Amino acid sequence: MKLDPFYLIVDSAAWIERLVPLGVKLVQLRIKTMDEAGLRAEIRKAKALCAQHRCQLIVNDHWRLAIEEGCDFVHLGQEDLQTADRSRIRVAGVRLGLSTHDHIELETAMAAEPDYIALGPIYPTILKKMKWAPQGVERINEWKRRVAPVPLVAIGGLNPDRLDGAFAAGADSAAVVTDITLNADPQARTREWIKKTDRWR
Ligand SMILES: Cc1ncc(COP(=O)(O)OP(=O)(O)O)c(N)n1
Numbered sequence: 001m002k003l004d005p006f007y008l009i010v011d012s013a014a015w016i017e018r019l020v021p022l023g024v025k026l027v028q029l030r031i032k033t034m035d036e037a038g039l040r041a042e043i044r045k046a047k048a049l050c051a052q053h054r055c056q057l058i059v060n061d062h063w064r065l066a067i068e069e070g071c072d073f074v075h076l077g078q079e080d081l082q083t084a085d086r087s088r089i090r091v092a093g094v095r096l097g098l099s100t101h102d103h104i105e106l107e108t109a110m111a112a113e114p115d116y117i118a119l120g121p122i123y124p125t126i127l128k129k130m131k132w133a134p135q136g137v138e139r140i141n142e143w144k145r146r147v148a149p150v151p152l153v154a155i156g157g158l159n160p161d162r163l164d165g166a167f168a169a170g171a172d173s174a175a176v177v178t179d180i181t182l183n184a185d186p187q188a189r190t191r192e193w194i195k196k197t198d199r200w201r
C-alpha cells in the first residue's frame with residue numbers, strides 16, 4: 001500500500017474543509033475530547049469532505065464510530081490497541097495504522113499486521129507531553145529496515161526543513177499537526193508541504 005508523503009492531522013472537520021481542498025490527499029481526524037454525538041457528526045462531515053476531494057481519511061482512536069460510519073482507516077496507539085477489537089476492525093475491512101515509540105511497541109505493533117507503522121516523536125513536539133525522548137532521524141532508518149514493506153510514517157516536530165532528512169532516512173510519509181495548525185497562514189503552509197513532498201509522491 002502506498003501512502004501519500006504528506007499526512008495532515010487535524011482536530012475538526014472545519015480544518016478539513018479549510019485545508020483538504022488545497023490538495024491534501026491523506027488526513028487524520030484526531031479529536032481527543034468530545035461526546036459521541038459530536039464525534040459522529042464530525043466524522044460524518046469529514047468523510048463527506050474527503051470523498052469529495054479524493055482524500056484518504058484516517059480516524060484516530062474512535063474505531064467503533066469509524067466502522068459504524070463506514071470509514072476505511074483508523075489509527076490506534078498502543079493503549080488503544082489493547083482495548084480495540086482487532087478482528088472486528090478487520091472484518092469491517094478497516095485498515096489500521098499503529099503508533100510505535102520503542103522496540104517493544106514495534107514488536108507488538110508488527111504482530112497486529114498493520115497497514116502502516118508510525119514512529120515518533122522524531123523531533124520534540126509541543127502538541128502533547130510525551131514520555132519518549134525525540135527519536136532522531138537515524139531511528140527512522142532502523143525502523144524502516146524492520147517494518148518494510150509496511151509503510152513507515154514519521155511524526156513529531158516535523159516542518160518543511162526537516163522533510164528531506166526524514167525521507168532520506170526511509171520515511172514513506174510525514175505526519176504534521178502544529179507546523180500547519182499554529183502557522184500564521186495555515187493554507188500557505190499546507191501548499192508549501194504539498195510542494196515540498198511532491199518528489200516523494
Ligand atoms: C500518524 C500518527 N502517529 C502517531 C499518533 C499518536 O497516536 P497515539 O499514540 O494513540 O496518541 P493520540 O494521537 O491518540 O494522542 C497519531 N495519532 N497519528
Ligand SMILES: Cc1nc(C(=O)O)sc1CCOP(=O)(O)O
Nearest residue numbers: 120121125127156157176177178
Ligand atoms: C499526536 C502525536 N503522536 C506522536 C507520537 O510520537 O506518537 S507525536 C504527535 C504530535 C505531532 O504533532 P506535531 O507535528 O505538532 O509535533
Ligand SMILES: [Mg+2]
Nearest residue numbers: 061076077080
Ligand atoms: Mg490514540
